[in-house]
Amino acid sequence: MGTGLRHGTAHVEISGVGRTFASRGRRGQGDHVALADVSLSIRRSEFLVIVGPSGCGKTTLLRMVAGLTKATTGTITIGGRPIEGPGPDRSMVFQQAALLPWLSVTDNVAFGLRMQGLSVKERTARAAELIELVGLQGFDQHLPRELSGGMQQRVGLARALAVDPKILLMDEPFGALDEITRRQLQGELLRIWAADQKTSLFVTHSVEEAVLLADRVVIMGTNPGRIVAEIAVGLPRPRTKDVTQTAEFQELRNEVWRWLES
């Protein structure tokens, strides 16, 4: 890319991670174990999707990889280095895009680039590249409130990708969108991911979405939050939404459901 940002990807190693939350003085209840002994290796360029019931600790795990929450036990390393907090090697996309309302699309996308020492010209050029990548050309000077929810999520994705992170963390990024927009954005994400294959950790409640996007689906359970199964998704890449019509896709989807309902 023109700006010279090229950070590549990295693997993530989660070893024996647990997270306990203090029970805020509720009488008769001990500390709450949100996650217990979670171990997971995410390969370089792997697209890993976590599914599981509400409260099984998906967001907590993602926030720990982001460096926003500390593990109570265990370790997480990125490219072999322990996490010490948030860093430019990781970008996160949230369910709500959380854009800065007073900034244009361009300035929202370019926001994280200030820290990287790029000139205004380079930042604007990089933002324009990303705006095009997510299909928002022509909207660069719009404010977030002038965009639909789907468009705002596109901006959130562009902002996350702009800094060229090694790891992309996505916490139900399409969870608040209507079904049609959601399907559209799933297709877009497949296309965008294929371009430089960032190591990705994606959380969703949707089994279809999980199988469509993943190289591997990790299924979590509750009480305590833990991994109950892993399913390799060998569907061919580059992948499009058409794959959902295949018998192989249906079989994988049924397998994930069997684990979720067992």
Ligand SMILES: Nc1ncnc2c1ncn2[C@@H]1O[C@H](COP(=O)(O)OP(=O)(O)OP(=O)(O)O)[C@@H](O)[C@H]1O
């Ligand atoms: N800051 C916190 N303080 C206390 N408890 C917390 C905190 N964050 C999470 N928890 C608890 O940890 C458990 C896991 O929460 P988490 O949000 O990670 O689950 P989740 O699988 O992402 O849920 P959902 O699918 O509903 O978003 C829940 O029981 C939650 O109440």
